[in-house]
Amino acid sequence: MELFHIAYISKSSIFGSVGDIQKEVRKILESAKKNNPAIGVTGALLYSGGYFCQVIEGSEEALEELFEIIQLDARHSDITVLHFEPLIDRNFADWSMALAGIEDKARFNLDGLLGSKDEIQIKEAGASIVSTLDELIRQHQDLVK
Amino acid sequence: MTDKLTGLLTRKSFFEEALKIKSDIKKCSVVVMKIAHFKNVNDGLGDELGDKVIVQIAKRLKQTFINVRLIGRMSGGNFSLLFEELSSQELEHEILRLRDFVERPLLLKREVIVLNVNIGVVDERNQLDNISEMIHAAEVALHNAMSSRVKISYFDSAMKLEAQLSHQLENALRVSLTKQATEIHRAIHSQEFFLVFQPIMNIKYGYPSAFEALLRWNHPEKGIISPATFIPIAEQIGVMELLGRWVLRRACKEAADWPNNSKFRSPKISVNISPMQLRNRAAIVETVKSALEESGLEADRLKLEITESQEISHEMIETVHALKRLGCWVAIDDFGTGYSSLMELNTLPVDYVKLDRSFIKSIGGSDEKKERQSLNMIRAVVSLIDVFNLIPIVEGVETSYQLTTCTDAGINLVQGFYFSKPLDEKAVQKFLLQKLEIK
Numbered sequence: 001m002e003l004f005h006i007a008y009i010s011k012s013s014i015f016g017s018v019g020d021i022q023k024e025v026r027k028i029l030e031s032a033k034k035n036n037p038a039i040g041v042t043g044a045l046l047y048s049g050g051y052f053c054q055v056i057e058g059s060e061e062a063l064e065e066l067f068e069i070i071q072l073d074a075r076h077s078d079i080t081v082l083h084f085e086p087l088i089d090r091n092f093a094d095w096s097m098a099l100a101g102i103e104d105k106a107r108f109n110l111d112g113l114l115g116s117k118d119e120i121q122i123k124e125a126g127a128s129i130v131s132t133l134d135e136l137i138r139q140h141q142d143l144v145k
Numbered sequence: 146m147t148d149k150l151t152g153l154l155t156r157k158s159f160f161e162e163a164l165k166i167k168s169d170i171k172k173c174s175v176v177v178m179k180i181a182h183f184k185n186v187n188d189g190l191g192d193e194l195g196d197k198v199i200v201q202i203a204k205r206l207k208q209t210f211i212n213v214r215l216i217g218r219m220s221g222g223n224f225s226l227l228f229e230e231l232s233s234q235e236l237e238h239e240i241l242r243l244r245d246f247v248e249r250p251l252l253l254k255r256e257v258i259v260l261n262v263n264i265g266v267v268d269e270r271n272q273l274d275n276i277s278e279m280i281h282a283a284e285v286a287l288h289n290a291m292s293s294r295v296k297i298s299y300f301d302s303a304m305k306l307e308a309q310l311s312h313q314l315e316n317a318l319r320v321s322l323t324k325q326a327t328e329i330h331r332a333i334h335s336q337e338f339f340l341v342f343q344p345i346m347n348i349k350y351g352y353p354s355a356f357e358a359l360l361r362w363n364h365p366e367k368g369i370i371s372p373a374t375f376i377p378i379a380e381q382i383g384v385m386e387l388l389g390r391w392v393l394r395r396a397c398k399e400a401a402d403w404p405n406n407s408k409f410r411s412p413k414i415s416v417n418i419s420p421m422q423l424r425n426r427a428a429i430v431e432t433v434k435s436a437l438e439e440s441g442l443e444a445d446r447l448k449l450e451i452t453e454s455q456e457i458s459h460e461m462i463e464t465v466h467a468l469k470r471l472g473c474w475v476a477i478d479d480f481g482t483g484y485s486s487l488m489e490l491n492t493l494p495v496d497y498v499k500l501d502r503s504f505i506k507s508i509g510g511s512d513e514k515k516e517r518q519s520l521n522m523i524r525a526v527v528s529l530i531d532v533f534n535l536i537p538i539v540e541g542v543e544t545s546y547q548l549t550t551c552t553d554a555g556i557n558l559v560q561g562f563y564f565s566k567p568l569d570e571k572a573v574q575k576f577l578l579q580k581l582e583i584k
Binding site for chain 1: 201204205208209245246249250251252253254255257259
């Protein structure tokens with residue numbers, strides 16, 4: 001099976017206290033953990049200062065279908081795709097959807113990236129976000145598994 | 146009836162269903178949305194993927210707008226939504242959601258596609274008389290959004306007259322044409338549609354090289370209606386081909402009777418072909434062929450004017466070749482306003498290039514800087530046209546100063562009120578006989 005991964009950032013539409021945000025992010029993860037194994041999708045999600053960063057990995061068909069479901073989710077808006085590329089080995093093979101963290105302050109300058117037309121900037125940001133998510137997950141492995 | 150591709154209402158059934166709404170229409174809002182440059186999306190990705198985009202957008206609309214009363218696909222990338230009982234704030238919220246959800250990225254066949262939309266809105270505050278007037282009003286607002294390059298435009302009273310006119314005209318045109326479509330000759334005999342002819346003078350010989358046929362509509366109640374108003378409607382309701390066919394036949398027939406003498410051949414007849422007519426190659430080739438056969442006009446006395454306001458596609462090039470094979474001439478109209486550069490134009494087998502009237506307009510005006518710029522533009526364009534062995538025509542010449550400018554720039558063919566306004570059939574004969582006597 002040919003593998004692909006897609007990375008995107010979006011603005012969160014979840015409002016309320018930190019507790020409310022945590023609750024909603026947990027819901028997203030639960031539903032991912034329930035549905036992703038059946039379609040062979042793995043990935044990671046980071047909530048960072050009002051933004052989501054997500055990477056999902058899987059077959060072309062599975063990503064097409066799941067990505068559309070994600071698009072219809074009202075819990076976020078202003079979605080910018082950082083990359084959609086073929087993949088040799090999964091970065092998050094052990095995770096149906098790993099949580100890389102819920103952070104109060106934005107880790108990246110995401111505002112400048114949203115809707116950006118600068119392809120190089122977007123690609124670089126995509127690669128950097130994937131590696132950051134990977135690193136975060138390794139750091140917190142015990143917490144997120 | 147639903148649209149085969151998306152399962153949404155078609156334009157016709159959207160109107161029909163909207164008319165059935167029994168509740169107070171003052172509580173209805175209509176939102177029309179157009180995917181910007183959808184033709185480019187289709188051309189770039191291919192029709193199959195273009196169709197998938199439409200299907201996916203239709204799905205998003207169905208899933209996102211659960212409380213909408215009607216959703217229709219009006220044409221290509223145009224959709225309409227009809228809401229009931231929404232407050233202004235609720236409507237605004239729905240419009241922002243519409244924009245947001247349609248502009249979210251699509252992942253299809255390994256392509257990430259991001260669409261842009263324009264939206265036209267009419268809400269209960271506009272107090273229009275009926276629902277179909279509201280749909281037209283929303284479409285007017287959409288056009289306003291597109292022409293003012295804004296995302297969302299709300300219909301307002303300034304647009305009201307335009308919308309009412311467009312609505313009435315569409316109805317009137319539909320009635321005129323459907324009543325008489327089977328015998329379009331009746332429309333001609335009742336002289337609702339008629340042609341006028343404006344000379345394109347060869348200033349070297351002081352004799353018209355051609356006459357451009359211009360269509361007019363004399364509506365029984367509304368008087369003379371400009372083609373700029375009724376042609377878009379005729380295209381929209383699918384009668385342009387019928388009308389275009391009549392214009393060609395009528396123009397060729399008229400030109401076949403024009404006088405000549407041993408020194409001057411009868412002028413050519415120049416007929417405008419709409420982008421829509423040009424899209425159906427088999428039909429336009431057949432129309433031109435039969436117009437020539439019926440009238441007995443020599444093919445080299447017919448010139449077809451095509452506008453530059455469309456991108457030059459491979460299909461278009463093939464169609465122009467097919468028309469040229471019939472023996473007629475082809476001119477590019479309104480050059481300088483559309484997409485094509487002269488280099489691109491060179492891929493089309495055209496003979497004449499008609500410079501847009503905006504080029505000549507500022508010659509002799511009060512703005513000297515603008516005049517100088519226009520003059521340089523004319524000279525530059527004419528010298529390039531010459532490189533490609535094309536013949537320039539300048540339209541919109543109104544003063545002797547403008548005429549001298551053309552002569553100095555080496556232009557021989559000019560058209561405009563300086564020589565003559567558009568003439569009716571009898572006046573053309575008189576004009577020609579006078580010119581022949583003088584010469």
